Amino acid sequence: MLVVSDTSYAFPGYRITEQVYSGSKTLVYRGIREQDQKSVVLKLMRNEYPSFAEIAQFRNQYIITKNLDIPGIVKTYSLESYRNSYVLVMEDFGGISLQDWRLEERGKKENKLSLNEFFPIAIKIASTLEGLHRNRIIHKDIKPANILINPTTDEIKLIDFSIATPLPREIQFLTNPNILEGTLAYISPEQTGRMNRGIDYRSDFYSLGVTFFQLLTGQLPFITKDPMELVYSHIAKQPLKVSRINSNIPPILSDIISKLMAKNAEDRYQSASGLKHDLEACQNQWQETGNITPFELGVRDISDRFVIPEKLYGRQSEVETLLAAFKRVTEGATEMILVAGFSGIGQNCCGQ
Structure with missing residues:
Protein backbone atom coordinates (compact mmCIF):
# COMPACT_ATOMS: atom_id res chain seq x y z
CA MET A 1 0.00 0.00 0.00
CA LEU A 2 1.18 3.54 -0.74
CA VAL A 3 2.28 5.17 2.52
CA VAL A 4 3.53 8.73 2.94
CA SER A 5 5.38 9.24 6.18
CA ASP A 6 4.18 12.75 7.11
CA THR A 7 1.49 12.56 9.82
CA SER A 8 1.93 16.10 11.15
CA TYR A 9 -1.79 16.92 11.12
CA ALA A 10 -3.76 16.27 14.30
CA PHE A 11 -7.54 15.85 14.29
CA PRO A 12 -9.44 16.03 17.59
CA GLY A 13 -11.27 12.77 18.17
CA TYR A 14 -9.13 10.79 15.72
CA ARG A 15 -5.81 8.98 15.98
CA ILE A 16 -3.83 9.23 12.74
CA THR A 17 -2.04 6.05 11.68
CA GLU A 18 -0.65 6.98 8.27
CA GLN A 19 -0.86 9.40 5.38
CA VAL A 20 -1.96 7.60 2.22
CA TYR A 21 -2.08 10.45 -0.29
CA SER A 22 -0.44 13.83 -0.71
CA GLY A 23 -1.62 15.89 -3.67
CA SER A 24 -1.36 19.50 -4.76
CA LYS A 25 -4.86 20.24 -3.43
CA THR A 26 -5.74 17.56 -0.89
CA LEU A 27 -4.23 15.30 1.76
CA VAL A 28 -5.67 11.94 2.78
CA TYR A 29 -4.99 10.14 6.06
CA ARG A 30 -5.98 6.81 7.52
CA GLY A 31 -6.89 6.82 11.20
CA ILE A 32 -9.01 5.53 14.07
CA ARG A 33 -12.13 7.29 15.34
CA GLU A 34 -11.63 7.32 19.10
CA GLN A 35 -15.31 7.20 20.13
CA ASP A 36 -15.86 3.75 18.62
CA GLN A 37 -12.37 2.67 17.45
CA LYS A 38 -13.62 2.55 13.86
CA SER A 39 -11.07 2.70 11.04
CA VAL A 40 -11.72 5.78 8.88
CA VAL A 41 -10.20 7.83 6.09
CA LEU A 42 -9.86 11.60 6.55
CA LYS A 43 -9.54 13.98 3.62
CA LEU A 44 -8.67 17.66 3.94
CA MET A 45 -7.54 20.56 1.80
CA ARG A 46 -3.81 21.21 1.62
CA ASN A 47 -4.15 24.98 1.33
CA GLU A 48 -4.32 26.54 4.80
CA TYR A 49 -6.52 29.34 3.46
CA PRO A 50 -8.63 27.77 0.70
CA SER A 51 -10.70 29.86 -1.68
CA PHE A 52 -14.49 29.90 -1.63
CA ALA A 53 -14.53 27.74 -4.79
CA GLU A 54 -12.24 25.15 -3.18
CA ILE A 55 -14.42 24.99 -0.07
CA ALA A 56 -17.55 24.68 -2.23
CA GLN A 57 -16.04 21.74 -4.14
CA PHE A 58 -15.05 20.05 -0.90
CA ARG A 59 -18.53 20.45 0.60
CA ASN A 60 -19.97 19.17 -2.69
CA GLN A 61 -18.44 15.74 -2.05
CA TYR A 62 -20.26 15.44 1.25
CA ILE A 63 -23.59 16.84 0.06
CA ILE A 64 -23.75 14.50 -2.94
CA THR A 65 -22.60 11.30 -1.26
CA LYS A 66 -24.08 11.54 2.27
CA ASN A 67 -27.44 10.05 1.27
CA LEU A 68 -26.24 7.68 -1.46
CA ASP A 69 -26.72 4.01 -0.65
CA ILE A 70 -24.76 2.41 -3.47
CA PRO A 71 -22.36 -0.48 -2.65
CA GLY A 72 -19.76 0.83 -5.09
CA ILE A 73 -19.53 4.31 -3.53
CA VAL A 74 -17.30 4.98 -0.52
CA LYS A 75 -19.58 5.92 2.39
CA THR A 76 -19.27 9.40 3.85
CA TYR A 77 -19.67 9.66 7.63
CA SER A 78 -19.34 13.36 8.40
CA LEU A 79 -18.01 16.75 7.37
CA GLU A 80 -16.27 18.45 10.29
CA SER A 81 -14.80 21.93 10.70
CA TYR A 82 -11.02 21.97 10.78
CA ARG A 83 -8.89 25.11 10.98
CA ASN A 84 -10.05 27.35 8.11
CA SER A 85 -11.91 24.66 6.20
CA TYR A 86 -13.22 21.13 6.70
CA VAL A 87 -12.17 17.52 7.06
CA LEU A 88 -14.23 14.84 5.31
CA VAL A 89 -14.56 11.58 7.27
CA MET A 90 -15.19 8.47 5.16
CA GLU A 91 -15.26 4.70 5.50
CA ASP A 92 -12.00 2.78 5.28
CA PHE A 93 -12.53 -0.48 3.43
CA GLY A 94 -8.82 -1.08 2.86
CA GLY A 95 -8.85 0.23 -0.70
CA GLY A 290 -11.07 -18.66 -23.76
CA ASN A 291 -12.30 -16.74 -26.79
CA ILE A 292 -14.95 -14.09 -27.53
CA THR A 293 -17.03 -14.38 -30.71
CA PRO A 294 -18.19 -10.99 -32.07
CA PHE A 295 -21.82 -10.10 -31.35
CA GLU A 296 -24.07 -7.09 -31.81
CA LEU A 297 -23.32 -4.45 -29.20
CA GLY A 298 -25.97 -2.47 -27.39
CA VAL A 299 -28.95 -4.84 -27.80
CA ARG A 300 -29.86 -4.16 -24.13
CA ASP A 301 -28.71 -0.53 -24.23
CA ILE A 302 -31.92 1.38 -23.51
CA SER A 303 -31.79 4.82 -21.93
CA ASP A 304 -34.06 5.37 -18.93
CA ARG A 305 -34.52 9.06 -19.70
CA PHE A 306 -35.58 11.34 -22.50
CA VAL A 307 -32.57 13.11 -24.01
CA ILE A 308 -32.91 15.47 -26.96
CA PRO A 309 -30.02 14.73 -29.38
CA GLU A 310 -27.55 17.54 -30.02
CA LYS A 311 -26.17 15.75 -33.04
CA LEU A 312 -26.98 17.13 -36.51
CA TYR A 313 -28.98 14.77 -38.73
CA GLY A 314 -29.13 15.08 -42.51
CA ARG A 315 -27.14 17.70 -44.44
CA GLN A 316 -24.48 15.02 -44.99
CA SER A 317 -23.64 16.00 -48.57
CA GLU A 318 -23.53 19.68 -47.61
CA VAL A 319 -21.24 18.97 -44.66
CA GLU A 320 -18.92 16.93 -46.89
CA THR A 321 -18.81 19.82 -49.38
CA LEU A 322 -17.86 22.26 -46.61
CA LEU A 323 -15.20 19.93 -45.20
CA ALA A 324 -13.70 19.34 -48.63
CA ALA A 325 -13.52 23.10 -49.21
CA PHE A 326 -11.97 23.60 -45.78
CA LYS A 327 -9.30 21.00 -46.54
CA ARG A 328 -8.45 22.69 -49.85
CA VAL A 329 -8.15 26.06 -48.11
CA THR A 330 -5.79 24.63 -45.49
CA GLU A 331 -3.62 23.41 -48.39
CA GLY A 332 -3.34 26.90 -49.85
CA ALA A 333 -6.41 27.37 -52.05
CA THR A 334 -8.66 30.43 -51.84
CA GLU A 335 -12.38 29.73 -51.97
CA MET A 336 -15.73 31.18 -50.95
CA ILE A 337 -18.92 29.22 -50.31
CA LEU A 338 -22.39 30.75 -50.25
CA VAL A 339 -25.27 28.99 -48.50
CA ALA A 340 -28.64 29.85 -50.05
CA GLY A 341 -32.24 29.19 -49.01
CA PHE A 342 -35.33 30.65 -47.39
CA SER A 343 -35.16 31.91 -43.80
CA GLY A 344 -35.47 29.17 -41.20
CA ILE A 345 -34.63 26.14 -43.34
CA GLY A 346 -31.28 25.48 -41.69
CA GLN A 347 -28.43 27.42 -43.27
CA ASN A 348 -27.00 27.83 -39.77
CA CYS A 349 -26.96 24.08 -39.18
CA CYS A 350 -25.28 23.53 -42.50
CA GLY A 351 -22.66 26.12 -41.65
CA GLN A 352 -21.81 24.44 -38.36
Whole structure:
Protein backbone atom coordinates (compact mmCIF):
# COMPACT_ATOMS: atom_id res chain seq x y z
CA MET A 1 0.00 0.00 0.00
CA LEU A 2 1.18 3.54 -0.74
CA VAL A 3 2.28 5.17 2.52
CA VAL A 4 3.53 8.73 2.94
CA SER A 5 5.38 9.24 6.18
CA ASP A 6 4.18 12.75 7.11
CA THR A 7 1.49 12.56 9.82
CA SER A 8 1.93 16.10 11.15
CA TYR A 9 -1.79 16.92 11.12
CA ALA A 10 -3.76 16.27 14.30
CA PHE A 11 -7.54 15.85 14.29
CA PRO A 12 -9.44 16.03 17.59
CA GLY A 13 -11.27 12.77 18.17
CA TYR A 14 -9.13 10.79 15.72
CA ARG A 15 -5.81 8.98 15.98
CA ILE A 16 -3.83 9.23 12.74
CA THR A 17 -2.04 6.05 11.68
CA GLU A 18 -0.65 6.98 8.27
CA GLN A 19 -0.86 9.40 5.38
CA VAL A 20 -1.96 7.60 2.22
CA TYR A 21 -2.08 10.45 -0.29
CA SER A 22 -0.44 13.83 -0.71
CA GLY A 23 -1.62 15.89 -3.67
CA SER A 24 -1.36 19.50 -4.76
CA LYS A 25 -4.86 20.24 -3.43
CA THR A 26 -5.74 17.56 -0.89
CA LEU A 27 -4.23 15.30 1.76
CA VAL A 28 -5.67 11.94 2.78
CA TYR A 29 -4.99 10.14 6.06
CA ARG A 30 -5.98 6.81 7.52
CA GLY A 31 -6.89 6.82 11.20
CA ILE A 32 -9.01 5.53 14.07
CA ARG A 33 -12.13 7.29 15.34
CA GLU A 34 -11.63 7.32 19.10
CA GLN A 35 -15.31 7.20 20.13
CA ASP A 36 -15.86 3.75 18.62
CA GLN A 37 -12.37 2.67 17.45
CA LYS A 38 -13.62 2.55 13.86
CA SER A 39 -11.07 2.70 11.04
CA VAL A 40 -11.72 5.78 8.88
CA VAL A 41 -10.20 7.83 6.09
CA LEU A 42 -9.86 11.60 6.55
CA LYS A 43 -9.54 13.98 3.62
CA LEU A 44 -8.67 17.66 3.94
CA MET A 45 -7.54 20.56 1.80
CA ARG A 46 -3.81 21.21 1.62
CA ASN A 47 -4.15 24.98 1.33
CA GLU A 48 -4.32 26.54 4.80
CA TYR A 49 -6.52 29.34 3.46
CA PRO A 50 -8.63 27.77 0.70
CA SER A 51 -10.70 29.86 -1.68
CA PHE A 52 -14.49 29.90 -1.63
CA ALA A 53 -14.53 27.74 -4.79
CA GLU A 54 -12.24 25.15 -3.18
CA ILE A 55 -14.42 24.99 -0.07
CA ALA A 56 -17.55 24.68 -2.23
CA GLN A 57 -16.04 21.74 -4.14
CA PHE A 58 -15.05 20.05 -0.90
CA ARG A 59 -18.53 20.45 0.60
CA ASN A 60 -19.97 19.17 -2.69
CA GLN A 61 -18.44 15.74 -2.05
CA TYR A 62 -20.26 15.44 1.25
CA ILE A 63 -23.59 16.84 0.06
CA ILE A 64 -23.75 14.50 -2.94
CA THR A 65 -22.60 11.30 -1.26
CA LYS A 66 -24.08 11.54 2.27
CA ASN A 67 -27.44 10.05 1.27
CA LEU A 68 -26.24 7.68 -1.46
CA ASP A 69 -26.72 4.01 -0.65
CA ILE A 70 -24.76 2.41 -3.47
CA PRO A 71 -22.36 -0.48 -2.65
CA GLY A 72 -19.76 0.83 -5.09
CA ILE A 73 -19.53 4.31 -3.53
CA VAL A 74 -17.30 4.98 -0.52
CA LYS A 75 -19.58 5.92 2.39
CA THR A 76 -19.27 9.40 3.85
CA TYR A 77 -19.67 9.66 7.63
CA SER A 78 -19.34 13.36 8.40
CA LEU A 79 -18.01 16.75 7.37
CA GLU A 80 -16.27 18.45 10.29
CA SER A 81 -14.80 21.93 10.70
CA TYR A 82 -11.02 21.97 10.78
CA ARG A 83 -8.89 25.11 10.98
CA ASN A 84 -10.05 27.35 8.11
CA SER A 85 -11.91 24.66 6.20
CA TYR A 86 -13.22 21.13 6.70
CA VAL A 87 -12.17 17.52 7.06
CA LEU A 88 -14.23 14.84 5.31
CA VAL A 89 -14.56 11.58 7.27
CA MET A 90 -15.19 8.47 5.16
CA GLU A 91 -15.26 4.70 5.50
CA ASP A 92 -12.00 2.78 5.28
CA PHE A 93 -12.53 -0.48 3.43
CA GLY A 94 -8.82 -1.08 2.86
CA GLY A 95 -8.85 0.23 -0.70
CA ILE A 96 -6.00 1.33 -2.92
CA SER A 97 -6.44 3.20 -6.20
CA LEU A 98 -6.33 1.16 -9.41
CA GLN A 99 -3.57 3.49 -10.53
CA ASP A 100 -1.31 2.43 -7.64
CA TRP A 101 -2.55 -1.17 -7.44
CA ARG A 102 -1.63 -1.90 -11.06
CA LEU A 103 1.97 -0.95 -10.34
CA GLU A 104 2.38 -2.33 -6.83
CA GLU A 105 0.88 -5.74 -7.55
CA ARG A 106 3.23 -6.19 -10.51
CA GLY A 107 6.41 -4.83 -9.01
CA LYS A 108 6.16 -1.81 -11.35
CA LYS A 109 7.03 -3.99 -14.33
CA GLU A 110 3.63 -4.63 -15.89
CA ASN A 111 0.90 -2.01 -15.59
CA LYS A 112 -1.88 -3.53 -17.66
CA LEU A 113 -4.53 -6.01 -16.60
CA SER A 114 -5.22 -9.49 -17.90
CA LEU A 115 -8.76 -10.17 -19.08
CA ASN A 116 -9.40 -12.35 -16.00
CA GLU A 117 -8.55 -9.34 -13.85
CA PHE A 118 -10.27 -6.78 -16.07
CA PHE A 119 -13.79 -8.20 -16.44
CA PRO A 120 -14.76 -8.36 -12.73
CA ILE A 121 -13.44 -4.83 -12.18
CA ALA A 122 -15.11 -3.39 -15.29
CA ILE A 123 -18.48 -4.98 -14.50
CA LYS A 124 -18.43 -3.68 -10.92
CA ILE A 125 -17.64 -0.15 -12.14
CA ALA A 126 -20.49 -0.36 -14.65
CA SER A 127 -22.84 -1.44 -11.83
CA THR A 128 -21.74 1.52 -9.72
CA LEU A 129 -22.31 3.95 -12.59
CA GLU A 130 -25.74 2.42 -13.14
CA GLY A 131 -26.69 3.28 -9.56
CA LEU A 132 -25.08 6.70 -9.74
CA HIS A 133 -26.86 7.67 -12.96
CA ARG A 134 -30.15 6.30 -11.61
CA ASN A 135 -29.76 8.89 -8.85
CA ARG A 136 -29.22 11.54 -11.56
CA ILE A 137 -25.59 12.20 -10.58
CA ILE A 138 -22.76 12.77 -13.08
CA HIS A 139 -19.31 12.03 -11.63
CA LYS A 140 -17.27 13.96 -14.26
CA ASP A 141 -13.87 12.62 -13.15
CA ILE A 142 -13.76 8.86 -13.77
CA LYS A 143 -10.14 7.66 -13.85
CA PRO A 144 -8.00 4.90 -12.26
CA ALA A 145 -6.93 7.24 -9.41
CA ASN A 146 -10.59 7.64 -8.38
CA ILE A 147 -11.40 3.92 -8.40
CA LEU A 148 -10.35 1.96 -5.31
CA ILE A 149 -9.86 -1.79 -4.98
CA ASN A 150 -9.39 -3.86 -1.87
CA PRO A 151 -6.65 -6.33 -2.94
CA THR A 152 -7.93 -8.96 -0.49
CA THR A 153 -11.70 -8.85 -1.03
CA ASP A 154 -11.65 -7.40 -4.60
CA GLU A 155 -14.24 -4.79 -3.57
CA ILE A 156 -14.36 -1.88 -6.02
CA LYS A 157 -15.50 1.60 -4.94
CA LEU A 158 -15.65 5.01 -6.58
CA ILE A 159 -14.35 8.13 -4.80
CA ASP A 160 -13.91 11.90 -5.23
CA PHE A 161 -17.20 13.64 -5.97
CA SER A 162 -15.71 17.13 -5.70
CA ILE A 163 -16.89 18.17 -9.18
CA ALA A 164 -19.84 15.79 -9.47
CA THR A 165 -23.21 17.32 -10.21
CA PRO A 166 -26.81 16.26 -9.45
CA LEU A 167 -28.01 18.16 -12.51
CA PRO A 168 -29.23 16.09 -15.49
CA ARG A 169 -27.26 18.34 -17.81
CA GLU A 170 -24.88 21.29 -17.58
CA ILE A 171 -22.87 23.53 -19.88
CA GLN A 172 -19.08 23.80 -19.88
CA PHE A 173 -18.01 27.24 -21.06
CA LEU A 174 -14.88 27.84 -23.09
CA THR A 175 -11.92 28.25 -20.75
CA ASN A 176 -8.20 27.67 -20.43
CA PRO A 177 -7.51 23.90 -20.64
CA ASN A 178 -5.33 24.14 -17.54
CA ILE A 179 -8.34 25.06 -15.39
CA LEU A 180 -10.98 22.76 -16.87
CA GLU A 181 -12.97 20.64 -14.43
CA GLY A 182 -11.84 17.04 -14.42
CA THR A 183 -8.54 15.45 -15.43
CA LEU A 184 -7.48 16.51 -18.91
CA ALA A 185 -6.29 13.06 -20.01
CA TYR A 186 -9.73 11.56 -19.30
CA ILE A 187 -12.31 14.29 -19.98
CA SER A 188 -14.96 13.91 -22.65
CA PRO A 189 -15.02 16.17 -25.74
CA GLU A 190 -18.00 18.10 -24.35
CA GLN A 191 -16.16 18.74 -21.08
CA THR A 192 -13.54 20.76 -22.99
CA GLY A 193 -16.09 23.54 -23.59
CA ARG A 194 -15.24 23.53 -27.28
CA MET A 195 -18.04 21.35 -28.63
CA ASN A 196 -21.11 23.60 -28.17
CA ARG A 197 -22.72 20.64 -26.39
CA GLY A 198 -24.07 20.10 -22.89
CA ILE A 199 -22.54 17.66 -20.40
CA ASP A 200 -24.78 14.81 -19.26
CA TYR A 201 -24.34 11.34 -17.73
CA ARG A 202 -22.83 9.98 -20.97
CA SER A 203 -19.73 12.07 -20.33
CA ASP A 204 -18.84 9.50 -17.65
CA PHE A 205 -18.88 6.76 -20.31
CA TYR A 206 -16.18 8.54 -22.33
CA SER A 207 -13.93 8.87 -19.26
CA LEU A 208 -14.62 5.24 -18.42
CA GLY A 209 -13.58 4.28 -21.95
CA VAL A 210 -10.27 6.08 -21.47
CA THR A 211 -9.87 4.28 -18.13
CA PHE A 212 -10.55 0.87 -19.70
CA PHE A 213 -8.15 1.73 -22.53
CA GLN A 214 -5.39 2.45 -20.00
CA LEU A 215 -6.10 -0.62 -17.87
CA LEU A 216 -5.83 -2.94 -20.88
CA THR A 217 -2.92 -1.32 -22.72
CA GLY A 218 -0.88 0.31 -19.98
CA GLN A 219 -1.05 3.66 -21.77
CA LEU A 220 -3.43 6.52 -22.43
CA PRO A 221 -5.13 6.85 -25.83
CA PHE A 222 -3.58 10.30 -26.39
CA ILE A 223 -0.02 10.81 -25.21
CA THR A 224 1.07 14.43 -25.13
CA LYS A 225 2.14 17.02 -22.54
CA ASP A 226 0.60 19.90 -24.51
CA PRO A 227 -2.84 20.74 -23.00
CA MET A 228 -4.20 22.21 -26.23
CA GLU A 229 -3.07 19.20 -28.25
CA LEU A 230 -4.77 16.93 -25.73
CA VAL A 231 -8.00 18.93 -25.99
CA TYR A 232 -7.81 18.70 -29.80
CA SER A 233 -7.21 14.96 -29.58
CA HIS A 234 -10.31 14.38 -27.47
CA ILE A 235 -12.39 16.40 -29.91
CA ALA A 236 -11.06 15.31 -33.29
CA LYS A 237 -8.55 12.44 -33.20
CA GLN A 238 -9.41 8.74 -33.21
CA PRO A 239 -7.14 6.69 -30.94
CA LEU A 240 -5.70 3.37 -32.02
CA LYS A 241 -7.89 0.36 -31.37
CA VAL A 242 -7.05 -1.33 -28.07
CA SER A 243 -6.65 -4.64 -29.91
CA ARG A 244 -3.95 -3.11 -32.12
CA ILE A 245 -1.91 -2.03 -29.10
CA ASN A 246 -2.51 -5.22 -27.10
CA SER A 247 -2.99 -8.20 -29.39
CA ASN A 248 -4.38 -10.25 -26.48
CA ILE A 249 -7.55 -8.12 -26.47
CA PRO A 250 -10.43 -9.60 -28.52
CA PRO A 251 -11.73 -7.20 -31.21
CA ILE A 252 -15.24 -7.12 -29.73
CA LEU A 253 -13.91 -5.81 -26.39
CA SER A 254 -11.89 -3.26 -28.32
CA ASP A 255 -15.15 -2.22 -30.05
CA ILE A 256 -16.86 -1.75 -26.66
CA ILE A 257 -14.13 0.66 -25.59
CA SER A 258 -14.32 2.50 -28.91
CA LYS A 259 -18.08 2.85 -28.44
CA LEU A 260 -17.56 4.29 -24.97
CA MET A 261 -15.08 6.79 -26.41
CA ALA A 262 -17.23 7.97 -29.32
CA LYS A 263 -16.89 11.72 -29.91
CA ASN A 264 -20.66 12.27 -29.98
CA ALA A 265 -22.57 11.28 -26.84
CA GLU A 266 -25.35 9.83 -29.03
CA ASP A 267 -22.90 7.25 -30.40
CA ARG A 268 -21.77 6.04 -26.97
CA TYR A 269 -23.59 3.66 -24.69
CA GLN A 270 -26.83 5.21 -23.50
CA SER A 271 -27.04 3.27 -20.24
CA ALA A 272 -24.65 1.61 -17.81
CA SER A 273 -26.91 -1.45 -17.81
CA GLY A 274 -26.39 -1.84 -21.57
CA LEU A 275 -22.62 -1.63 -21.07
CA LYS A 276 -22.76 -4.10 -18.20
CA HIS A 277 -24.72 -6.59 -20.32
CA ASP A 278 -22.11 -6.52 -23.10
CA LEU A 279 -19.22 -6.86 -20.62
CA GLU A 280 -20.91 -9.82 -18.96
CA ALA A 281 -21.48 -11.45 -22.35
CA CYS A 282 -17.76 -11.07 -23.09
CA GLN A 283 -16.78 -12.42 -19.68
CA ASN A 284 -19.03 -15.48 -20.01
CA GLN A 285 -17.59 -16.41 -23.39
CA TRP A 286 -14.04 -15.84 -22.17
CA GLN A 287 -14.50 -18.04 -19.11
CA GLU A 288 -16.20 -20.80 -21.07
CA THR A 289 -14.07 -20.94 -24.22
CA GLY A 290 -11.07 -18.66 -23.76
CA ASN A 291 -12.30 -16.74 -26.79
CA ILE A 292 -14.95 -14.09 -27.53
CA THR A 293 -17.03 -14.38 -30.71
CA PRO A 294 -18.19 -10.99 -32.07
CA PHE A 295 -21.82 -10.10 -31.35
CA GLU A 296 -24.07 -7.09 -31.81
CA LEU A 297 -23.32 -4.45 -29.20
CA GLY A 298 -25.97 -2.47 -27.39
CA VAL A 299 -28.95 -4.84 -27.80
CA ARG A 300 -29.86 -4.16 -24.13
CA ASP A 301 -28.71 -0.53 -24.23
CA ILE A 302 -31.92 1.38 -23.51
CA SER A 303 -31.79 4.82 -21.93
CA ASP A 304 -34.06 5.37 -18.93
CA ARG A 305 -34.52 9.06 -19.70
CA PHE A 306 -35.58 11.34 -22.50
CA VAL A 307 -32.57 13.11 -24.01
CA ILE A 308 -32.91 15.47 -26.96
CA PRO A 309 -30.02 14.73 -29.38
CA GLU A 310 -27.55 17.54 -30.02
CA LYS A 311 -26.17 15.75 -33.04
CA LEU A 312 -26.98 17.13 -36.51
CA TYR A 313 -28.98 14.77 -38.73
CA GLY A 314 -29.13 15.08 -42.51
CA ARG A 315 -27.14 17.70 -44.44
CA GLN A 316 -24.48 15.02 -44.99
CA SER A 317 -23.64 16.00 -48.57
CA GLU A 318 -23.53 19.68 -47.61
CA VAL A 319 -21.24 18.97 -44.66
CA GLU A 320 -18.92 16.93 -46.89
CA THR A 321 -18.81 19.82 -49.38
CA LEU A 322 -17.86 22.26 -46.61
CA LEU A 323 -15.20 19.93 -45.20
CA ALA A 324 -13.70 19.34 -48.63
CA ALA A 325 -13.52 23.10 -49.21
CA PHE A 326 -11.97 23.60 -45.78
CA LYS A 327 -9.30 21.00 -46.54
CA ARG A 328 -8.45 22.69 -49.85
CA VAL A 329 -8.15 26.06 -48.11
CA THR A 330 -5.79 24.63 -45.49
CA GLU A 331 -3.62 23.41 -48.39
CA GLY A 332 -3.34 26.90 -49.85
CA ALA A 333 -6.41 27.37 -52.05
CA THR A 334 -8.66 30.43 -51.84
CA GLU A 335 -12.38 29.73 -51.97
CA MET A 336 -15.73 31.18 -50.95
CA ILE A 337 -18.92 29.22 -50.31
CA LEU A 338 -22.39 30.75 -50.25
CA VAL A 339 -25.27 28.99 -48.50
CA ALA A 340 -28.64 29.85 -50.05
CA GLY A 341 -32.24 29.19 -49.01
CA PHE A 342 -35.33 30.65 -47.39
CA SER A 343 -35.16 31.91 -43.80
CA GLY A 344 -35.47 29.17 -41.20
CA ILE A 345 -34.63 26.14 -43.34
CA GLY A 346 -31.28 25.48 -41.69
CA GLN A 347 -28.43 27.42 -43.27
CA ASN A 348 -27.00 27.83 -39.77
CA CYS A 349 -26.96 24.08 -39.18
CA CYS A 350 -25.28 23.53 -42.50
CA GLY A 351 -22.66 26.12 -41.65
CA GLN A 352 -21.81 24.44 -38.36
